Amino acid sequence: MLHGHVHLAHTPFLQRVISLAVSSQKGGVGKTTVSINLAHAFARAGAKTLLIDADPQGSVGLSLTRQSRLLSGFYDYLADPSIPMERLIVPTRLETFSLVACGQASDYEAGGNGMGTHLARVRSFLRAAASNQFDICIIDTAAGLFGITGDVIVSSNSVIIPQQSEPLGIRSVPKLLDGLSRLRLMNPSLNVLGVLLTMVQNNLAESLEAANALRQLLPAEMVFQTMIPRDGLFVRASARGLPIGAMEDGAGAQVVFDSLRAEIEAKIQPASGLHAAYG
Amino acid sequence: MDPINPWLDPIEVRRLAESLIRRAPTSTPQVLDAGFNDAFEGFSADSSRPTATAPPIKLEPAYQSQPSPRYEPKPTTTRGPFLERICYFRDWMHQQFQATEVFMLDREGAVIFDESGHGKLHFLARSLAHASRRPGAPAGNVHVKIGAESTLEVIPVETPYGCLVVGAVVSHSLSPVAVKAIMDAVQKVTSPSNPS
Numbered sequence: 001m002l003h004g005h006v007h008l009a010h011t012p013f014l015q016r017v018i019s020l021a022v023s024s025q026k027g028g029v030g031k032t033t034v035s036i037n038l039a040h041a042f043a044r045a046g047a048k049t050l051l052i053d054a055d056p057q058g059s060v061g062l063s064l065t066r067q068s069r070l071l072s073g074f075y076d077y078l079a080d081p082s083i084p085m086e087r088l089i090v091p092t093r094l095e096t097f098s099l100v101a102c103g104q105a106s107d108y109e110a111g112g113n114g115m116g117t118h119l120a121r122v123r124s125f126l127r128a129a130a131s132n133q134f135d136i137c138i139i140d141t142a143a144g145l146f147g148i149t150g151d152v153i154v155s156s157n158s159v160i161i162p163q164q165s166e167p168l169g170i171r172s173v174p175k176l177l178d179g180l181s182r183l184r185l186m187n188p189s190l191n192v193l194g195v196l197l198t199m200v201q202n203n204l205a206e207s208l209e210a211a212n213a214l215r216q217l218l219p220a221e222m223v224f225q226t227m228i229p230r231d232g233l234f235v236r237a238s239a240r241g242l243p244i245g246a247m248e249d250g251a252g253a254q255v256v257f258d259s260l261r262a263e264i265e266a267k268i269q270p271a272s273g274l275h276a277a278y279g
Numbered sequence: 280m281d282p283i284n285p286w287l288d289p290i291e292v293r294r295l296a297e298s299l300i301r302r303a304p305t306s307t308p309q310v311l312d313a314g315f316n317d318a319f320e321g322f323s324a325d326s327s328r329p330t331a332t333a334p335p336i337k338l339e340p341a342y343q344s345q346p347s348p349r350y351e352p353k354p355t356t357t358r359g360p361f362l363e364r365i366c367y368f369r370d371w372m373h374q375q376f377q378a379t380e381v382f383m384l385d386r387e388g389a390v391i392f393d394e395s396g397h398g399k400l401h402f403l404a405r406s407l408a409h410a411s412r413r414p415g416a417p418a419g420n421v422h423v424k425i426g427a428e429s430t431l432e433v434i435p436v437e438t439p440y441g442c443l444v445v446g447a448v449v450s451h452s453l454s455p456v457a458v459k460a461i462m463d464a465v466q467k468v469t470s471p472s473n474p475s
């Protein structure tokens with residue numbers, strides 16, 4: 001399959017790196033799966049992509065590298081900003097795809113510190129990442145919209161919110177929106193790209209009803225058209241330490257994330273003429 | 280039974296969602312670095328600071344400085360472009376309260392008027408205004424000492440444009456009477472029509 005190239009930071013309209021937080025109020029909604037596979041989709045399309053694991057659970061590292069517990073990472077930088085960014089960046093087999101693990105600094109717990117405690121260092125980290133010529137930084141955060149996750153969102157250009165397609169998940173939407181509104185007060189230029197329905201089960205009426213209810217509840221532009229299905233392929237990909245698109249039978253699922261990537265590109269710069277030539 | 284709607288208020292959810300998808304206006308001054316870093320030790324007077332973003336307007340002072348505990352906001356009697364009215368208000372703040380670094384944030388937290396040029400003050404004001412909010416209660420003022428002789432006074436004010444946040448640096452925290460006078464003045468300055 002041929003893939004074209006997106007031109008993010010290289011367009012005259014977009015001179016800075018895009019920082020995209022993947023965050024949610026609730027845990028277990030698929031943030032890490034979305035982060036890994038979306039980052040892989042951008043990287044496959046030619047965008048120089050950095051995937052940052054800002055979840056102390058270290059799920060990105062545990063999914064993609066066997067050495068994740070040995071790697072210095074995001075939380076080590078927060079503890080000691082003198083660590084050079086180059087020492088934190090882990091290359092992958094795909095030249096355009098790199099990652100930063102969560103790291104060894106184990107005294108950090110999501111929400112353990114008040115929001116704002118590490119704001120300056122989170123921003124410093126993102127600036128350092130930008131200086132490494134990345135086009136886009138995708139940041140997998142811990143659940144909740146407080147603590148370091150709040151600092152990451154306040155420091156990012158954009159945020160995408162995975163939401164499990166189940167009634168309980170949809171009921172938490174008001175709290176989610178309220179939390180985002182508070183963070184937007186701190187970062188008025190935060191671009192809320194929208195809610196992404198995940199773990200959609202086409203063979204389960206309640207799952208589809210929840211998806212429809214969310215679409216009726218929120219403005220159309222606030223809900224991504226792309227939906228991430230619940231699929232055993234994600235489990236198998238994680239078991240092998242691969243993004244789903246790198247699996248032999250992953251081409252079909254990769255289309256889903258290519259579609260999500262296209263939607264995000266359109267939302268990030270709707271008037272810029274930013275486009276991708278899809279092969 | 281509907282598994283979703285009985286559990287939430289769809290109108291409120293939609294209102295929140297629509298406010299989130301509105302992009303911040305790009306014409307307002309951008310706060311390039313609103314965060315604190317290790318070097319930030321608080322605000323101190325410094326003549327090398329950036330100058331005011333609003334152009335100076337030569338107008339008669341709205342008030343004569345006097346040691347009276349009552350503050351009658353002159354801006355109500357002067358109508359004109361919004362910025363001009365805000366400048367009257369700023370002058371009044373200077374004279375009545377010896378305030379400096381006056382700025383105003385809109386309900387989204389964006390800067391709509393600023394003579395401080397200090398993103399950190401805006402950030403601090405946003406944080407304080409946000410932290411002081413209590414559900415169902417009117418917005419109240421807060422202040423924080425930012426230097427040996429400087430206090431940042433933050434006053435959220437409900438106006439026809441939503442909740443605006445006024446920030447100003449004063450030598451000591453303001454009295455409730457003074458805060459009330461400032462709130463009244465902001466409400467009158469931002470009123471779309473002349474109430475007098």
